Amino acid sequence: MKKNTGNKIGLGAFVTTGLLLFVIGIYFIGQRQQLFRETFQISAIFKNVNGLQPGNNVRFSGINVGIVNNITQTTDTTVRVDMQIDERTRKFIKKNAKASIGTDGLMGNKIVLIAPGTSSEKGIQNDDFIEAAIPINMDDVLLKLKTTEDNASNITSDLAVIMKNIRMGKGTIGMLFMDTVFAQNLGVAVVNVKQGSQGFKQNMDAASKSFLLKGLLKKKEPAKKDH
Amino acid sequence: MHGKMKQLSTTDHIKSLRGRGSAVLKGFFMAVSQLTDFVLRFFKELFKPPYEFSEFAKQSYLIGNKSFLLVAITAFIMGLVLTIQSRPVLVEFGAESWLPSMVAVSIVREIGPVITALIFAGKVGSGIGAELASMRVTEQIDAMEVSGINPFKYIVVTRILSTTLMLPLLVIFADAIAIYGSYFGVNLKESVSFHLFFLQVFQKLDFTDVFPAFIKTFFFGFSIGLIGCYIGYNANTGTEGVGKAANSAVVFGSLMVFLVDMIAVQITSLFT
Numbered sequence: 001m002k003k004n005t006g007n008k009i010g011l012g013a014f015v016t017t018g019l020l021l022f023v024i025g026i027y028f029i030g031q032r033q034q035l036f037r038e039t040f041q042i043s044a045i046f047k048n049v050n051g052l053q054p055g056n057n058v059r060f061s062g063i064n065v066g067i068v069n070n071i072t073q074t075t076d077t078t079v080r081v082d083m084q085i086d087e088r089t090r091k092f093i094k095k096n097a098k099a100s101i102g103t104d105g106l107m108g109n110k111i112v113l114i115a116p117g118t119s120s121e122k123g124i125q126n127d128d129f130i131e132a133a134i135p136i137n138m139d140d141v142l143l144k145l146k147t148t149e150d151n152a153s154n155i156t157s158d159l160a161v162i163m164k165n166i167r168m169g170k171g172t173i174g175m176l177f178m179d180t181v182f183a184q185n186l187g188v189a190v191v192n193v194k195q196g197s198q199g200f201k202q203n204m205d206a207a208s209k210s211f212l213l214k215g216l217l218k219k220k221e222p223a224k225k226d227h
Numbered sequence: 228m229h230g231k232m233k234q235l236s237t238t239d240h241i242k243s244l245r246g247r248g249s250a251v252l253k254g255f256f257m258a259v260s261q262l263t264d265f266v267l268r269f270f271k272e273l274f275k276p277p278y279e280f281s282e283f284a285k286q287s288y289l290i291g292n293k294s295f296l297l298v299a300i301t302a303f304i305m306g307l308v309l310t311i312q313s314r315p316v317l318v319e320f321g322a323e324s325w326l327p328s329m330v331a332v333s334i335v336r337e338i339g340p341v342i343t344a345l346i347f348a349g350k351v352g353s354g355i356g357a358e359l360a361s362m363r364v365t366e367q368i369d370a371m372e373v374s375g376i377n378p379f380k381y382i383v384v385t386r387i388l389s390t391t392l393m394l395p396l397l398v399i400f401a402d403a404i405a406i407y408g409s410y411f412g413v414n415l416k417e418s419v420s421f422h423l424f425f426l427q428v429f430q431k432l433d434f435t436d437v438f439p440a441f442i443k444t445f446f447f448g449f450s451i452g453l454i455g456c457y458i459g460y461n462a463n464t465g466t467e468g469v470g471k472a473a474n475s476a477v478v479f480g481s482l483m484v485f486l487v488d489m490i491a492v493q494i495t496s497l498f499t
Contacts, residue, residue, distance in 0.1 A: 004285075014295065018396035021403050022441075028429045029437060056434065210351040 004110055035103050038087040041069065042124060043111075044132040051111040052101055058083045059102075060114045065089045068112060081132075083112060084130075094121035096130040100133035265457050269387055274434035279332025283385040284346040290351050290386075291393035295400065301346050306334060306408025328431035330409040332459060336436050339402040341488055347394055348480035352455040355386055356476025360469040368460070373456050383456045390452030395444040418443070434497045435459035448461045450483035 016195045030036055033055070046080070049071060060067040066085035078125050085093070094117030102113045124130065165171055169178035176182065310330050317323045359382060362368050371378040410424045455476040462472040 007288040007292075008284055010292050014292050015396060018399045024400045025399075025432075025437065026434075031433050032429055032432075033434070066433075072249060167475075169231060 008199065034084055034086060039066065039084045040090055040126040041082055041084055042086055042093075042126075042128050042130055043080055043082045044130050045133065046081055046099075046101065046132045047076065049081060050101050050110060050138075051081050052081065056086060056110050056112065057104070058112045058114065060085075060089055060093065061116065063089075065114075083114065084194055091123055092116055093119060093124045095124055095128065095130075096121045097124065097130045098133045099130050228271060252303075252371045261461070262457055265451065265460075267385075268379060269350055269384060271454070272377070272384045273388065275380075277359075278289050278442070279385050281442040282381055283388055286385045286389040287393055289394060293362060294347060294350055294397060297350060298343055298346055298397050298401050299404050301342065302404040303343055303408040303495040305338060305401075306330065306405030307412040309333060309338065309405075310409040310412030311415065314412075324427070326413055327409065327419075327427035330412075331406055331428040332431055334405045334409070335402050336440050337488075339405055340440050340444050340447065341484065342397050343398045344394060344444065344451065344484045345481055347390075347397065347448070348451045348484060349477055351390060352476045353473045353482035354450045355390075355452065355455030357473035359383075359456060360462030361461045363460065364466065364468055365466055369408075379460075380497055386456055387449065387452035389456075391445055391448040394448030394451070395441060397471075398441070398444045431463075435495075439491065439495040439499075443487065446487045446491065447484050450487055451480045454480045455482055458493035 016100050027036065052066050052068060052071060056069055057064045058068060058070045066083050068081060068091075069084045070080075070082040072080050072082075081099070083099075092115060097117035098115045100115070103109070103112055115133075122186050166174045166177055169175055176186075310326060313329060314323060314326060317326055317329070359368075362382070368378045368382070370379065406428055409423060410419075413424060415421050458472045458475045458479065462468040
């Protein structure tokens with residue numbers, strides 16, 4: 001009889017603990033989904049939700065403050081996203097707050113990000129609509145990347161042709177780098193120019209001392225000073 | 228002459244194979260029909276008074292409480308091993324912070340219910356099969372009928388009901404213990420506080436993970452109890468029948484767990 005009572009108490013404890021664990025689990029999952037908290041609803045109209053699903057998180061200042069309640073196609077180009085937000089954050093979200101769609105990490109789920117808006121603006125009300133920022137579409141990014149990649153490819157192929165020509169000694173720069181005779185000639189030309197300019201300077205000095213040109217040179221000096 | 232005899236023996240062989248095949252098929256349909264009768268009788272007897280509360284409580288204690296330790300040890304090891312084995316792959320992607328969520332979803336959705344049900348089929352299913360078969364062999368069931376006790380209500384209904392209600396509870400315990408085992412596994416290689424681990428576990432768990440998995444455990448428990456009782460109740464006379472019944476209860480019970488799981492996953496995927 002005693003054993004029977006002990007067994008019954010054991011069974012009762014077993015069942016109670018099991019159910020308690022289940023209820024705790026449900027409570028924590030429900031809490032994450034804002035089931036046991038006071039909430040309010042806001043909506044935003046997007047052109048493209050980029051795979052956002054009901055149940056995805058809504059983040060405000062990096063904190064999860066709610067979940068996406070419902071996503072409905074309203075017209076052929078607009079999608080309405082309803083969000084259930086924790087009542088405690090209502091005072092921080094202003095009427096001109098902006099909603100955008102982002103990703104949780106590199107490979108994570110889609111999330112709605114709410115930017116708070118200006119502090120001078122009025123606080124948001126239940127069932128209000130907030131402005132939606134145009135989400136960055138990965139397809140657009142990839143398209144732009146493709147154009148950049150094409151341009152880079154063209155530039156590198158042109159550069160390769162130029163480098164090839166330089167190596168072959170074609171063109172002025174090619175001759176400069178690769179043609180030793182041209183380089184020697186260039187060196188000689190520079191020496192000649194140097195010598196020529198020295199000779200010219202000597203001539204000009206001599207001319208300035210000549211009585212025939214003295215007057216002409218003196219007339220030009222005030223004109224230089226005026227400039 | 229010799230060729231004709233050979234031809235005759237081949238024809239006989241085909242005939243005997245056909246005969247054996249049709250016998251197996253007949254046996255299968257017969258078993259399905261008897262099982263259906265058994266299920267219908269269970270539901271009929273379940274709601275018909277008098278109710279055997281005391282026997283039900285005793286069986287629940289034996290089936291639930293007495294299986295707890297085995298289930299708890301298995302669940303702890305399951306959580307620990309799953310975490311250790313999954314870690315290298317996630318580290319490769321730099322996503323080891325996802326380990327608690329991933330392990331929790333795997334345990335709650337699939338591994339917890341199925342492994343617990345298999346352990347349950349091995350321990351409880353075989354026990355019920357052997358117990359009922361020995362009662363049949365020693366004519367205790369016949370004696371009950373003679374003494375005016377409804378053996379089906381007293382033996383079968385209480386046991387099937389106990390397995391149906393106790394397995395979900397054991398799965399809840401198994402899930403909780405396996406997640407604790409996972410926490411232990413995570414902390415073998417890195418240091419994560421219990422609070423953070425707890426938050427990460429519930430971050431990805433959803434009602435669509437918990438409820439379908441919880442509901443299917445009732446069907447697992449029902450199948451295991453039903454198969455154990457059916458095989459034991461209809462066991463052949465002789466000591467050989469007891470061993471055979473225990474063995475068949477485990478084999479068919481485990482098979483039923485996988486069949487029910489497959490159907491449950493198909494149904495769940497329709498709604499999620």
